Every structure is written in C-alpha cells, then in structure tokens.
Amino acid sequence: MFENIVVIKIGTGVLTREQDGTLDEASLVRLVTSISELVADGVPVVMVSSGAVGAGVSALHLDGYPDDTASRQACAAVGQTRLMHAYENLFQKFRLNVAQILLTAGDLESDQRSGLVMDTLHRLLRVGNIVPIINENDSVAVEELRVGDNDMLSAKVAKLLKARLLVMLSTVDGLQRADGSTVAEVADIDDVASHVRADHGKFSIGGMASKLLAVRTALDSGVETVIASGRKPAALSTIVAGGVAGTRFLLD
Numbered sequence: 001m002f003e004n005i006v007v008i009k010i011g012t013g014v015l016t017r018e019q020d021g022t023l024d025e026a027s028l029v030r031l032v033t034s035i036s037e038l039v040a041d042g043v044p045v046v047m048v049s050s051g052a053v054g055a056g057v058s059a060l061h062l063d064g065y066p067d068d069t070a071s072r073q074a075c076a077a078v079g080q081t082r083l084m085h086a087y088e089n090l091f092q093k094f095r096l097n098v099a100q101i102l103l104t105a106g107d108l109e110s111d112q113r114s115g116l117v118m119d120t121l122h123r124l125l126r127v128g129n130i131v132p133i134i135n136e137n138d139s140v141a142v143e144e145l146r147v148g149d150n151d152m153l154s155a156k157v158a159k160l161l162k163a164r165l166l167v168m169l170s171t172v173d174g175l176q177r178a179d180g181s182t183v184a185e186v187a188d189i190d191d192v193a194s195h196v197r198a199d200h201g202k203f204s205i206g207g208m209a210s211k212l213l214a215v216r217t218a219l220d221s222g223v224e225t226v227i228a229s230g231r232k233p234a235a236l237s238t239i240v241a242g243g244v245a246g247t248r249f250l251l252d
Contacts, residue, residue, distance in 0.1 A: 002122055005044045005163040006240055008035065009154035013171040014230030015051035015083070022058050023051065027231065028086055031169075034233035035131065036094035043240060044125045046161065047133045048154035049087070055079030080135065087133060097130045102137035108156050118160050151214035159221035166218045167239055168211055169230030174247030175208065186249045189216055215249050225249045
C-alpha cells in the first residue's frame with residue numbers, strides 16, 4: 001500500500017481569493033471532492049496544504065501577504081484553525097477524517113525525527129479513511145527552522161514517503177511557454193529552465209521558480225512530479241492514472 005502514496009500539494013492561490021486572501025469555499029469543495037474520490041478508489045493520499053497565512057490575513061485587517069515575521073506567524077496562527085476547520089467539515093461529507101501535521105525543517109533533517117514523521121503518516125494511512133494534511137509550522141518557524149516553502153516541503157515529504165507521485169496544484173495549468181501554451185511533458189528539467197517566471201500571487205510566497213526547485217528535489221529522489229491547475233481538480237484522477245493534464249516531469 002505504501003509504495004503507491006500520492007502527495008498532493010495545494011497552493012495558497014488555489015485556496016484563497018486573490019482580492020482579499022479569504023478562503024475560497026467553492027474551490028475547497030472541488031478539491032475535497034476530487035481527493036475524496038481518489039481515496040475511495042484506494043489511493044493513499046497525503047496533502048501538503050498552503051493557505052494558513054493567507055486565510056489569516058483578513059483577521060488581521062491586512063491587504064496583502066505580511067512582510068514581517070510576527071505578522072506572518074500571527075496570520076498563520078489564526079488561519080491554520082480556519083483552514084483545518086474547513087477541511088474537516090468538507091471531508092466529513094465523504095465520511096473521511098483529517099489529521100493535522102505541522103512540521104519545521106528539523107523534523108525532516110534529523111533521521112530520528114523524520115522517521116517518527118514517516119511512522120505517523122503510515123499509521124494514519126493504514127486506517128484507510130484518514131487524510132493527513134501537512135503544513136509548515138508557520139506560527140513558530142523562523143528562518144533557521146523553515147523548510148523554505150510548501151513546494152519544497154511537499155517534495156521532501158514525497159521523498160520521505162518514497163511516494164509514487166507528487167502533484168503540485170497551482171493557479172496555472174502547468175509550465176507555460178512564452179506563447180502561453182502548456183508544456184505537457186518534460187524529460188529533462190534543465191531544458192525548460194527558460195520557461196520559468198519568478199512571479200507569484202499577492203497572498204503567497206511561491207511561484208513557478210520555487211516549484212522547479214521542488215520538482216528537481218522530487219525527481220532526484222525518484223518521485224515523478226506533475227504541476228497542474230488546482231482550479232481543475234477533477235483532472236486529479238487522470239493525473240494519478242498517468243494521463244495527460246498539466247505538466248508531467250518524467251524520471252530518467
């Protein structure tokens with residue numbers, strides 16, 4: 001069972017509204033529905049979900065992603081509860097439970113601590129109706145404790161679990177060429193470096209550049225990776241089955 005784990009990373013821009021950073025309930029419903037269908041089909045899914053800081057922005061009356069550490073951590077403290085409450089309520093409609101796991105860099109760098117994380121995730125997946133949801137522990141993490149961003153966190157989690165597939169859901173359909181078309185398949189990641197832009201959403205810190213670094217980490221660990229649109233989560237079943245959707249980065 002644990003050889004077929006699929007790690008699904010969901011970006012802040014997918015989960016929140018661009019104009020104010022509040023949680024986008026309609027997007028959450030679509031995501032949870034598609035992920036629940038995968039679980040019902042017997043696919044062991046581990047989620048890495050952004051959105052905590054973005055979800056807390058409105059509570060602190062901010063108009064964008066905070067620059068200072070104290071505000072980011074305060075937003076995360078408020079937003080993480082909102083995010084998990086939303087996930088719990090939606091997954092319950094499919095008779096699924098959720099488990100929250102908050103990590104810092106040290107949890108993945110130490111063999112002992114990373115082993116405990118892996119054992120916990122395996123134990124949760126063994127039940128069959130629990131979806132583990134991982135996020136970086138932004139409410140306490142400082143620079144020396146940070147993994148980097150949730151793109152890299154998802155790659156490191158996929159490596160730890162020896163996942164079959166990492167799916168990174170973003171606000172775009174995948175890696176795009178200059179003419180706006182999507183690259184369907186990438187055999188050599190170095191060949192597409194010129195396609196990557198450094199922009200990102202108002203309420204997020206990642207971007208395609210950070211995703212490419214995470215993709216490289218995952219591929220080096222033997223994990224095939226797909227970048228696809230989180231606004232079209234119905235394609236998840238196609239992606240997991242090996243079909244064409246988004247950009248698939250192939251193993252050597």
